[in-house]
């Protein structure tokens with residue numbers, strides 16, 4: 291899922307400085323799971339903003355809403371009526387959700403309240419880690435189900451860089467070396483022979499992040 | 514004799530690494546080069562090593578070659594995409610540089626421009642494949658080249674790996690040889706017993722291996738290396754020697770000389786890494802009769 295962290299409140303207050311009545315919108319999906327933009331965070335941030343503004347004698351009215359998934363038009367559109375009543379929107383969904391609102395509500399300023407960080411999984415309560423960079427051509431079959439694109443700092447496709455120490459990455463000491471994990475996993479599966487194959491360079495500019503805007507069109511689903 | 518011919522002849526080669534300056538003043542580097550002329554078989558010039566921004570390997574190699582030195586040009590995957598990598602290899606070839614050391618490269622986050630974006634468009638296996646492809650007269654997209662560059666291609670190996678990392682390293686070496694590697698440079702090794710198991714396992718590849726020896730300057734440096742450099746393990750006997758030394762440079766030479774003698778029967782050359790003690794190399798070579 292998408293992982294995010296709330297922006298510093300001073301940065302948010304700066305965005306909101308010209309406005310006296312806003313809508314604070316969270317999202318019931320990914321950012322709820324990582325405690326950055328769910329209903330609870332909407333409530334906490336709204337009261338934080340009210341207090342901060344009251345302190346400087348510039349009261350702000352904050353309406354609160356948390357659609358189930360802000361990145362889906364049908365849920366985003368639920369905000370239509372409320373948006374009519376405010377001067378600006380602060381969205382603490384991921385960057386995708388912010389832009390869904392932007393697309394549907396072109397006339398009102400919409401600000402991000404979180405930094406969208408990565409696609410990751412929950413390791414333990416309060417700890418999330420990156421697992422996928424949406425590279426567009428998944429190679430997990432070749433690497434024992436461990437992703438070297440997101441988990442190896444150098445995105446190596448053909449074995450470790452030689453710098454890992456005691457199984458940890460030379461670039462991020464707290465992270466496991468992806469190639470150590472790949473090796474261990476392939477060994478457990480009796481598939482070490484997979485490492486003899488040379489994995490060709492990724493086609494970043496064709497199937498991935500550098501090919502311009504990525505889009506999926508499913509003719510069978512279009513209406 | 515070119516570096517490649519020397520390797521093919523089975524000669525024990527001596528390489529020195531000289532770091533390009535941070536800036537465009539080459540006077541010091543030229544001074545070192547003069548001292549090394551006729552004493553070493555090639556000078557290896559790193560490119561953005563440790564992700565520290567410096568003058569590049571390409572210009573330094575070109576200038577040293579013009580002064581009659583055999584040089585090894587370095588190119589890595591960390592800062593250039595596949596267009597730039599291919600173009601740089603063609604640049605090198607057009608400038609008459611034949612020996613290339615192709616590397617994975619260091620991540621910018623460990624260097625002095627840690628805010629930079631890492632590139633790693635290709636990994637080193639991809640880069641080696643690229644050099645092979647260019648030598649066949651094509652670029653990576655299969656387009657014909659006007660003229661075929663010819664290289665003597667080197668790659669890096671971790672020759673002190675142990676346990677399963679050693680098995681991985683051997684697999685890696687085999688893949689690199691399949692992709693056209695002509696010689697290998699090892700990481701810096703300070704203990705010949707750590708190199709022996711590796712050498713036994715790879716002897717059948719019959720590809721020249723050149724062992725790196727870094728001049729140890731102090732006990733502090735040795736301890737730092739032991740703590741922070743993966744695979745490096747400086748034995749206590751060497752640390753003792755450094756500790757008791759009244760003339761540090763002399764003892765450093767003795768240590769390096771001892772290592773050269775110990776490695777000589779096991780490999781096809783050494784790469785001396787002086788980091789600041791370049792002027793010591795001629796004396797060191799005298800001491801070991803090279």
Ligand code: SF4
Pocket residue numbers: 421422423424425426427428429430437438439440
């Ligand atoms: S290989 Fe690509 S798609 Fe698969 S997990 Fe890694 S980044 Fe995601």
Ligand code: SF4
Pocket residue numbers: 441442443444445446449450451452453454455458459460461462466467468469470
């Ligand atoms: S230590 Fe492992 S994860 Fe880190 S860059 Fe090297 S190979 Fe990749």
